[in-house]
């Protein structure tokens with residue numbers, strides 16, 4: 001159940017997990033046949049990590065079970081999970097199970113679903129892992145600080161019948177802002193970060209290692225489970241010509257396909273499962289690079305081809321994952337809701353453009369303006385960002401909207417800002433029906449939908465999980481600055 005991904009002095013080998021029971025070549029992952037289950041301990045505490053290759057001193061971090069990332073939790077679909085969280089930090093904390101459809105009391109949001117876990121205290125999280133896929137866990141209090149300091153880990157829920165691969169990698173991709181002394185920059189929620197792109201760093205790591213060297217074999221088929229744990233960085237991944245197939249998004253299966261953009265946009269909170277087929281005749285290395293902000297490139301990883309070919313031709317077995325038991329929204333009878341995000345620097349022109357092009361309904365904008373103290377310019381203080389004109393910093397706010405138990409809902413989400421926002425809903429997965437009025441090709445299930453500046457998407461879900469559920473931007477500084485709220489399901 002618990003598997004430690006080493007952080008200090010990690011080697012490339014620690015970046016991959018070979019499932020026990022997996023036979024060489026294409027093997028069905030008949031892993032974990034007889035394991036003892038029970039309470040698993042996850043402790044948050046100060047620790048150190050060697051983030052900088054060849055760095056003289058380790059960086060002080062906060063970590064789950066002593067490593068960054070924290071312990072890899074691996075369970076089978078349908079299994080009951082029981083984690084005893086212990087807080088050994090000097091401040092309150094919690095664990096949120098990102099993307100997992102847990103009961104509300106297990107969602108880990110202090111102030112909404114539970115009390116903060118005080119220093120020295122414990123909290124027992126129990127839920128059933130009903131959906132297979134790639135998930136992660138992190139605190140949900142003072143999160144810009146706690147995640148930036150290293151508190152995150154992966155939760156992998158294995159399919160009963162997984163796709164056949166030679167090896168599997170779990171990559172938690174992070175972006176660290178270090179100060180001159182090599183320590184984590186202790187200034188969090190800086191005004192500039194909050195109003196712009198969030199806390200961007202510059203040291204990009206995979207499982208706590210900068211630009212790891214990973215050895216792969218010609219013809220090898222690898223499943224890469226990627227998780228973006230960064231506070232703010234939207235990665236734009238250049239796969240160096242490997243053209244991997246995307247098989248799952250945010251844990252849920254998607255029709256296997258090679259994304260057609262030159263780079264794969266991968267925002268905080270999101271997960272993506274890829275099948276990478278190393279060409280049988282490959283040699284040398286594939287250098288994966290993040291290319292998002294103009295002129296800034298971050299090396300991600302180097303896949304170094306070595307050894308004898310695993311097979312003479314690209315593997316041909318199916319890449320299709322079995323569906324998760326998600327409730328299908330009834331689009332005909334769905335309730336319609338809107339979420340309009342405004343604010344941040346340089347957003348006024350975007351809002352005006354969306355109104356002029358009719359993407360934002362004038363009537364709705366009228367209602368929003370009525371609620372808002374200041375739509376266009378946030379000149380009067382209060383929140384930097386707003387959802388439907390609301391300012392969570394200033395107002396005592398109820399739910400963004402309430403839904404009946406089992407009710408289907410279609411939400412039009414509009415990004416009337418000049419920035420990217422990955423919008424995350426707790427406790428549910430939703431289908432992304434359309435983007436800018438065009439139906440999406442794969443109608444993908446997600447829990448975190450990335451909206452480009454001025455982009456509008458329609459998402460649909462069934463409110464089958466009772467309780468109050470956060471709905472917020474996963475750029476943590478944006479959430480801090482007001483891009484936050486919750487919905488209520490009866």
Ligand code: C2O
Pocket residue numbers: 096098138140269424426470472474
């Ligand atoms: Cu990954 Cu509200 O969180």
Ligand code: CU
Pocket residue numbers: 420421422473474475478479483
């Ligand atoms: Cu945002």
